[in-house]
Amino acid sequence: xxxxxxxxxxxxxxxxxxxxxxxxxxxxxxxxxxxxxxxxxxxxxxxxxxxxxxxxxxxxxxxxxxxxxxxxxxxxxxxxxxxxxxxxxxxxxxxxxxxxxxxxxxxxxxxxxxxxxxxxxxxxxxxxxxxxxxxxxxxxxxxxxxxxxxxxxxxxxxxxxxxxxxxxxxxxxxxxxxxxxxxxxxxxxxxxxxxxxxxxxxxxxxxxxxxxxxxxxxxxxxxxxxxxxxxxxxxxxxxxxxxxxxxxxxxxxxxxxxxxxx
Amino acid sequence: xxxxxxxxxxxxxxxxxxxxxxxxxxxxxxxxxxxxxxxxxxxxxxxxxxxxxxxxxxxxxxxxxxxxxxxxxxxxxxxxxxxxxxxxxxxxxxxxxxxxxxxxxxxxxxxxxxxxxxxxxxxxxxxxxxxxxxxxxxxxxxxxxxxxxxxxxxxxxxxxxxxxxxxxxxxxxxxxxxxxxxxxxxxxxxxxxxxxxxxxxxxxxxxxxxxxxxxxxxxxxxxxxxxxxxxxxxxxxxxxxxxxxxxxxxxxxxxxxxxxxxx
Numbered sequence: 001x002x003x004x005x006x007x008x009x010x011x012x013x014x015x016x017x018x019x020x021x022x023x024x025x026x027x028x029x030x031x032x033x034x035x036x037x038x039x040x041x042x043x044x045x046x047x048x049x050x051x052x053x054x055x056x057x058x059x060x061x062x063x064x065x066x067x068x069x070x071x072x073x074x075x076x077x078x079x080x081x082x083x084x085x086x087x088x089x090x091x092x093x094x095x096x097x098x099x100x101x102x103x104x105x106x107x108x109x110x111x112x113x114x115x116x117x118x119x120x121x122x123x124x125x126x127x128x129x130x131x132x133x134x135x136x137x138x139x140x141x142x143x144x145x146x147x148x149x150x151x152x153x154x155x156x157x158x159x160x161x162x163x164x165x166x167x168x169x170x171x172x173x174x175x176x177x178x179x180x181x182x183x184x185x186x187x188x189x190x191x192x193x194x195x196x197x198x199x200x201x202x203x204x205x206x207x208x209x210x211x212x213x214x215x216x217x218x219x220x221x222x223x224x225x226x227x228x229x230x231x232x233x234x235x236x237x238x239x240x241x242x243x244x245x246x247x248x249x250x251x252x253x254x255x256x257x258x259x260x261x262x
Numbered sequence: 263x264x265x266x267x268x269x270x271x272x273x274x275x276x277x278x279x280x281x282x283x284x285x286x287x288x289x290x291x292x293x294x295x296x297x298x299x300x301x302x303x304x305x306x307x308x309x310x311x312x313x314x315x316x317x318x319x320x321x322x323x324x325x326x327x328x329x330x331x332x333x334x335x336x337x338x339x340x341x342x343x344x345x346x347x348x349x350x351x352x353x354x355x356x357x358x359x360x361x362x363x364x365x366x367x368x369x370x371x372x373x374x375x376x377x378x379x380x381x382x383x384x385x386x387x388x389x390x391x392x393x394x395x396x397x398x399x400x401x402x403x404x405x406x407x408x409x410x411x412x413x414x415x416x417x418x419x420x421x422x423x424x425x426x427x428x429x430x431x432x433x434x435x436x437x438x439x440x441x442x443x444x445x446x447x448x449x450x451x452x453x454x455x456x457x458x459x460x461x462x463x464x465x466x467x468x469x470x471x472x473x474x475x476x477x478x479x480x481x482x483x484x485x486x487x488x489x490x491x492x493x494x495x496x497x498x499x500x501x502x503x504x505x506x507x508x509x510x511x512x513x514x515x516x517x518x519x520x521x522x523x524x525x
Contacts, residue, residue: 020439027446033469034453034460035309041463042313050312127466170286176294180301189308196311 006095007103014107021108025067025115031188032062050194054220057131058191060124061216064116066188069147069212071155073105074178077162078171085259098246102155109151134221142228143218149235150215153207156242163246166253187213207238266370277377291380295339299332299384302455317459322400323487324457329392330483331455334416336385338451342424343444344376349431350441356522369513373428396486408485415482415495418502423451423478425505428513435516454478458494474501 014021036059043052081087090097124131134140161178165171183189184199185208192200192213203209214231217223223231281288306328310321319327352358352372361371396402427447434440450472453460458476461469477498484491 017439019437020442023440023442023446027442027449030446030449037460037464037466037469038309038456040465041460042316044463126468170290173290173293176297180297183301184304184308189305194312195308199308
């Protein structure tokens with residue numbers, strides 16, 4: 001009950017900034033649509049050999065996936081919590097920092113996810129975009145599990161990035177670099193299948209496509225049962241690696257934390 | 263006008279002093295700027311990996327367009343972006359008061375006081391890369407007159423994108439917490455990397471509102487690529503004039519609602 005009340009309190013706070021959150025959502029809406037424009041226009045002029053319905057569904061789902069599956073708390077962790085000392089208030093509470101941050105971030109994702117669903121319904125109707133989704137209930141459940149794991153993965157990854165501020169004063173360049181890597185390897189730019197083969201191979205060896213590309217493709221119904229099971233297993237492995245690394249890095253970093261004046 | 267020029271030269275000097283005082287900040291800004299420049303090149307290389315031509319624009323011409331865009335956007339970010347980044351801070355904390363009380367145009371001060379020198383380096387690198395790419399890969403000969411004409415059109419395009427950013431940033435006078443509108447403009451401006459067919463040839467007619475943005479670099483690059491300009495230059499001038507006049511009016515109109523920090 002206490003956790004639920006904390007959850008509701010956070011949601012009240014997020015709801016106060018709903019217009020700002022809407023602008024962030026519009027920002028995440030713009031890039032997928034720009035790329036969708038490129039592919040639909042290109043398809044008129046070229047023989048691309050790609051299924052436009054799949055591409056359109058992918059980019060529309062990217063609007064939703066980009067706003068719900070990708071966490072963005074790293075700057076707050078680095079600047080507000082570690083550099084300006086707000087971490088103190090979390091350390092004094094009986095709930096681990098990771099979970100408090102998880103709860104706070106989740107509200108933004110829920111709100112933006114709401115915007116995303118509304119946007120997908122409106123845009124697919126206005127622009128007459130035909131969508132392709134997985135129809136088998138088992139596949140749908142597995143795809144949704146993959147989405148949950150993807151969010152946990154991206155959240156833990158961003159926590160890891162944020163706590164680098166225990167050692168670094170200037171984190172902006174690292175965050176921007178991470179953003180660029182994320183945009184390319186997660187599948188924000190193009191679905192992995194449309195990447196050059198060498199880049200696709202590189203991407204598959206990293207955890208990034210498991211945050212966006214694979215869960216979204218699973219929702220479209222691109223994988224067999226065996227393929228889906230493999231994706232879930234790899235996501236779980238990466239999550240385990242990230243979480244253990246986070247525990248180790250946070251444990252080492254907290255010894256360096258000096259509250260205000262870090 | 264001459265007085266404003268003298269003030270701007272002083273601002274250039276002050277910003278350079280700030281650069282020397284915060285050298286590591288300059289270094290990081292340079293790194294970030296080059297990173298995003300690199301990203302835009304990776305983007306077009308990835309997209310043109312499949313699409314070898316786009317409504318008459320060849321793969322190499324699309325790459326040249328991206329390089330030209332980096333040259334353009336480097337200048338824009340160097341001259342203006344930092345000011346729009348600070349816009350919300352000025353309004354939210356009532357710092358706009360001090361600008362309004364100065365014997366200079368407040369729009370001039372709020373949109374030109376900070377200069378991001380690091381971006382000029384991105385622009386310089388992209389400029390050289392564009393020249394090398396055009397002459398070596400596309401085997402084009404560029405005359406001094408063409409380059410001068412290109413720079414003149416770039417100047418017009420800069421006024422257009424400045425006006426657009428100003429009009430959007432002005433909304434923060436009513437809602438200063440919406441500082442992420444500027445973040446959105448960074449994304450929206452990146453539409454300029456593509457030719458106008460991107461919005462004209464899709465079934466999604468709503469996106470025609472972004473048509474002016476697709477002119478900002480495709481029109482000047484057409485000069486260097488020896489392509490006919492058609493009506494594009496006239497359209498660019500038309501949209502630039504319209505947006506400039508609108509943004510100026512909108513700024514003055516918004517100032518009537520400015521209530522300082524207590525608002």
